[in-house]
Amino acid sequence: MWWRFTPLLGLVAAPALAAHPQCILALPSTNPTPLAAHSPTSSVPVSSQTSTFPTPSSTPFVAFPYGSTPIRGVNLGGWFVLEPWITPSIFINTKNDAIVDEYTFGQMQDYQTALGVLRQHWDTWITEEDFMAIAAAGLTHVRLPIGYWSVPSNVSVSPYIPGAWSYIQRAVTWARKHGLHTIIDLHGAPGSQNGYDNSGRRTNSPQWALHPANVNATLAIMQVIASQLGPQVDAIELLNEVAGFYGQVWDSAVRDYWRRGFDAVRQAAGDDVVVVLGDAFEGVNNWQGFFPDPQGNRVMMDYHEYQIFSDGELSRSHDQHIQFVCRNILPNLAAFASNNMWTVSGEWSTAITDCAQWLNGRGTGARWDGSIGGGGTIFGSCEGFTGNWTTFSQDYVAFLRKYWEVQVELGEAVQGWIYWTWKTESADEWSYQKGVEGGWIPQDPSQRLYPGLCNGT
Numbered sequence: 336m337w338w339r340f341t342p343l344l345g346l347v348a349a350p351a352l353a354a355h356p357q358c359i360l361a362l363p364s365t366n367p368t369p370l371a372a373h374s375p376t377s378s379v380p381v382s383s384q385t386s387t388f389p390t391p392s393s394t395p396f397v398a399f400p401y402g403s404t405p406i407r408g409v410n411l412g413g414w415f416v417l418e419p420w421i422t423p424s425i426f427i428n429t430k431n432d433a434i435v436d437e438y439t440f441g442q443m444q445d446y447q448t449a450l451g452v453l454r455q456h457w458d459t460w461i462t463e464e465d466f467m468a469i470a471a472a473g474l475t476h477v478r479l480p481i482g483y484w485s486v487p488s489n490v491s492v493s494p495y496i497p498g499a500w501s502y503i504q505r506a507v508t509w510a511r512k513h514g515l516h517t518i519i520d521l522h523g524a525p526g527s528q529n530g531y532d533n534s535g536r537r538t539n540s541p542q543w544a545l546h547p548a549n550v551n552a553t554l555a556i557m558q559v560i561a562s563q564l565g566p567q568v569d570a571i572e573l574l575n576e577v578a579g580f581y582g583q584v585w586d587s588a589v590r591d592y593w594r595r596g597f598d599a600v601r602q603a604a605g606d607d608v609v610v611v612l613g614d615a616f617e618g619v620n621n622w623q624g625f626f627p628d629p630q631g632n633r634v635m636m637d638y639h640e641y642q643i644f645s646d647g648e649l650s651r652s653h654d655q656h657i658q659f660v661c662r663n664i665l666p667n668l669a670a671f672a673s674n675n676m677w678t679v680s681g682e683w684s685t686a687i688t689d690c691a692q693w694l695n696g697r698g699t700g701a702r703w704d705g706s707i708g709g710g711g712t713i714f715g716s717c718e719g720f721t722g723n724w725t726t727f728s729q730d731y732v733a734f735l736r737k738y739w740e741v742q743v744e745l746g747e748a749v750q751g752w753i754y755w756t757w758k759t760e761s762a763d764e765w766s767y768q769k770g771v772e773g774g775w776i777p778q779d780p781s782q783r784l785y786p787g788l789c790n791g792t
């Protein structure tokens with residue numbers, strides 16, 4: 336059993352690593368004072384925060400060996416960017432069906448009312464106890480999606496409601512305190528980079544790439560993120576899920592932005608922080624050779640893997656979902672990772688239906704049971720696929736475990752994985768927390784019931 340304790344040797348050695356200048360950070364875990372105004376000067380300078388030794392309860396923070404040790408992480412979805420399907424109650428409580436995203440949440444309500452609800456949410460959706468539970472679940476990383484409207488800058492954000500910045504700073508502090516590495520992920524950009532509610536604004540006509548002013552404003556936001564949070568986080572993701580499928584203008588804009596965003600982060604936060612970019616739904620092969628010497632550049636590709644957003648994907652059997660990971664995704668992603676840049680499977684889940692309420696948007700149904708309309712294939716009832724896991728069948732739970740394992744196998748064939756998402760109000764098939772509770776996600780993520788699922792496929 337001695338080997339089980341070897342990680343402790345690493346921890347004991349940590350004080351020597353305190354040479355890593357930003358290692359030690361402790362802030363009081365009291366409620367942050369919400370920012371009165373959306374101005375850069377109202378946030379606490381980073382330098383005044385790096386003062387104390389860790390409290391006895393905190394875990395020494397050790398630099399993460401990217402490229403040689405897999406990231407095992409979880410997304411903190413629905414916290415700093417509202418998503419109706421993750422927290423339906425927040426939307427139901429508005430008693431206004433037209434409030435479908437964080438943009439309309441600010442636009443269609445009294446400012447103080449909306450701010451009050453948001454503060455309550457920022458304070459309670461994820462707490463320090465969650466960071467402790469994430470660390471106790473053997474995870475190494477959290478990915479923290481944030482909206483541009485929460486970052487103090489001179490970019491105008493109305494009707495979004497600013498004020499989350501101090502809560503974001505506190506989140507980063509909690510992560511470090513509990514030995515977790517943070518990937519800050521810009522998840523919503525001016526104009527919306529994809530039109531999904533998870534960009535902050537649900538629209539058929541996203542504007543981000545269509546106006547250079549939006550891209551420039553995003554760079555100004557990135558500059559603030561990198562300079563203020565860079566010293567405390569491991570990685571900064573320039574922008575989540577840019578809709579490159581809209582064509583040439585979008586592809587050019589995102590290429591331009593990846594290069595300028597990389598430079599902005601390097602200039603503001605130095606060479607250590609990992610810069611994360613995405614495939615813009617164009618496939619990783621579209622990004623071959625994009626950065627020369629990617630390992631020297633510390634650049635990482637964030638690939639997202641879901642098999643539920645089209646009839647073709649929904650029609651796969653359980654075995655076919657697993658085989659698809661092994662045969663279609665893994666070889667391609669592994670080849671890209673070894674020939675290009677570090678690669679992480681940065682969003683995926685164990686869901687095999689789109690049955691979670693409002694997953695396709697508030698007021699929108701599911702493809703699975705046809706409630707979305709439009710005359711697509713109907714695969715069956717949603718009953719038993721979502722909601723409270725205590726209603727799930729044994730067969731379904733057994734499959735969730737297998738599907739979790741094969742996607743972990745995918746992630747560990749490259750530089751790691753980050754599950755979407757830690758917590759949901761009522762869609763347990765998406766919840767890492769519920770997976771651990773229900774046993775389809777092991778408390779020790781290296782444990783396998785189905786080792787080598789992709790061998791021989």
Ligand SMILES: *[C@@H]1O[C@H](CO)[C@@H](O)[C@H](O)[C@H]1NC(C)=O
Nearest residue numbers: 375488489490491555558559
């Ligand atoms: C916003 O701030 C940036 C740098 O902080 C500055 O270069 C730019 O001119 C400012 N823009 C406006 C509209 O004030």
Ligand SMILES: *[C@@H]1O[C@H](CO)[C@@H](O)[C@H](O)[C@H]1NC(C)=O
Nearest residue numbers: 546547548549550551552554
């Ligand atoms: C965007 O920034 C570039 C580079 O600084 C500048 O040349 C361009 O004029 C800016 N465009 C707008 C619309 O602000």
Ligand SMILES: *[C@@H]1O[C@H](CO)[C@@H](O)[C@H](O)[C@H]1NC(C)=O
Nearest residue numbers: 722723724725726760761763
């Ligand atoms: C799920 O169902 C169980 C058993 O009925 C119940 O104890 C639990 O409170 C439910 N969880 C939620 C979040 O409603």
